[in-house]
Amino acid sequence: MHSKGNSCCCSFDECKLGTEWLLSRTRHRPKIAVICGSGLGFLAESISNKQAFRYEDIPNFPVSTVPGHDGQLVFGYINDKPCVFMQGRFHLYEGYSLCKVTLPVRMFKLMGVEMIIVTNASGGLCQDFKVGDIMVIKDHINLPGFAGQHPLCGPNDERFGIRFPCMSDAYSKDLRKLALDISTELGYSDFVREGVYCMVSGPNFETVAEARMLHILGSDSVGMSTIPEVTVAKHCGLRVLGLSLITNKVPLDYSNEEKVNHEEVLHISKMRAEMLQNVLNTFIARSDQVETINSC
Numbered sequence: 001m002h003s004k005g006n007s008c009c010c011s012f013d014e015c016k017l018g019t020e021w022l023l024s025r026t027r028h029r030p031k032i033a034v035i036c037g038s039g040l041g042f043l044a045e046s047i048s049n050k051q052a053f054r055y056e057d058i059p060n061f062p063v064s065t066v067p068g069h070d071g072q073l074v075f076g077y078i079n080d081k082p083c084v085f086m087q088g089r090f091h092l093y094e095g096y097s098l099c100k101v102t103l104p105v106r107m108f109k110l111m112g113v114e115m116i117i118v119t120n121a122s123g124g125l126c127q128d129f130k131v132g133d134i135m136v137i138k139d140h141i142n143l144p145g146f147a148g149q150h151p152l153c154g155p156n157d158e159r160f161g162i163r164f165p166c167m168s169d170a171y172s173k174d175l176r177k178l179a180l181d182i183s184t185e186l187g188y189s190d191f192v193r194e195g196v197y198c199m200v201s202g203p204n205f206e207t208v209a210e211a212r213m214l215h216i217l218g219s220d221s222v223g224m225s226t227i228p229e230v231t232v233a234k235h236c237g238l239r240v241l242g243l244s245l246i247t248n249k250v251p252l253d254y255s256n257e258e259k260v261n262h263e264e265v266l267h268i269s270k271m272r273a274e275m276l277q278n279v280l281n282t283f284i285a286r287s288d289q290v291e292t293i294n295s296c
């Protein structure tokens, strides 16, 4: 499909090859996919009837290179819901094209997945946010996309979706409401919020001036992932829920001596494990309460 010198590595046929390889080796037929962010691979721990595949064994699949991203695809059930979890995601800063970063999402689509839950670790820009808060993603700012780093650039394959997809409802309202209702029922409303996530390419964390700019632009948190996956998911008609764990506060003034680092990000992810898992598992168990199909 991708021609004219566009070196796309993730054609429909390549996605199909990986999908068929998986489907011929598992009886699982997931309807929900979960992408685990940095240090959040534990989210797959409560799956029953597990069957796992290492990324390096799956045709055309990228491999994880970042600490805190295990590198396996785990099939199984949460309650009675068939799911697939990515224990480890891919990032632009690892050197992957956004086409490769998002290839698993298209494979999920081809295997019959209908809903995707993306999780990540991010830095809080909103002054009300505290470390350990869980942000239900309401909307996003695709900063790399503004500069042409966009997973849908290049010839469009209509078998996945339309040329000009709508993104104003990328994060389904009904799914967000369900996640927020569940958080209230679990007694978590003090630390579960909604907000706007902004992606930068990384791998460095923000300068103070950059953080101020992102905040002024309307970002509540900043990270280095998620938006390409969400964009491709919306393009191919998947419903999306995004959960972002605020692992650090991003310094917005020069007097702040705190220095963010990846170890801290992984540490906070571990600390909030139980709560995040409760929200996620309850959400999956009740996901059939929401029938709305996302469309513009």
Ligand SMILES: O=P(O)(O)O[C@@H]1C[C@H](O)[C@@H](CO)O1
Residues within 6 Å of the ligand: 036, 037, 038, 039, 066, 089, 091, 119, 120, 121, 122, 202, 223, 224, 225, 226, 261, 262, 265
């Ligand atoms: O995969 P996510 O977005 O959760 O990872 C975040 C962003 C960087 O990869 C890393 C920085 O600590 O965590």
Ligand SMILES: Nc1nc2[nH]cnc2c(=O)[nH]1
Residues within 6 Å of the ligand: 121, 122, 123, 124, 200, 202, 204, 205, 206, 222, 223, 224, 247, 248, 249, 250, 260, 265
């Ligand atoms: N860009 C960015 N990504 C993060 N991931 C976790 N924390 C942060 C942060 O402060 N900035």
